[in-house]
Amino acid sequence: MKFILVISFIAVGLMACSPQNQQDVKQQKSAEEAEQSTQVIFECERDEAITVRFFTDSERAVMTRNNEDIELKQERAASGFLYSNGPNSIRGKGDDLTLHIGRMAPINCRAM
Incomplete structure (x- = not known):
């Protein structure tokens, strides 16, 4: 048994x-x-597209650029939204988004 x-x-x-x-x-x-997330596709300068998943259950977002996922934490913003992990950040309001990657020039994007 x-x-x-x-x-x-x-x-x-x-x-x-x-x-x-x-x-x-x-x-x-x-x-x-x-x-638990909202996915938004942004069309950027230089014919580039990024996807951002904003998670509603936590203060984070995951940006997908060039088939690479980059996790970002929500930060305080005077208006709109701001997510960052140090060298990478996204800042936006409405349909507009500005992508900062290290010391590169900011990349402007718009929701599709």
């Missing part, structure tokens, strides 16, 4: 570690994040 119980626990543990189950968990997490 103990043997059957031990085998049952091992089987359940292995099922939880299966690649399919891990894929299901990742998909569920992505779906939950999508529900």
Whole structure:
């Protein structure tokens, strides 16, 4: 009887570690994040586009530029919004956004 119980626990543990189950968990997490965020696509100077996901459950945003995700924390702004992680920041109001990357010249963008 103990043997059957031990085998049952091992089987359940292995099922939880299966690649399919891990894929299901990742998909569920992505779906939950999508529900808790607002995604905006911005068209920028130099024919560049960036995507920003503003998370409603936390004070953060994730900017995607050149297929790279950059996480930013919300900062205080006199008006509009400001998110930064030090060298990278986005500042905006309404449909307009200014992207600052290190010491590069600011890039102006507009929501599509």
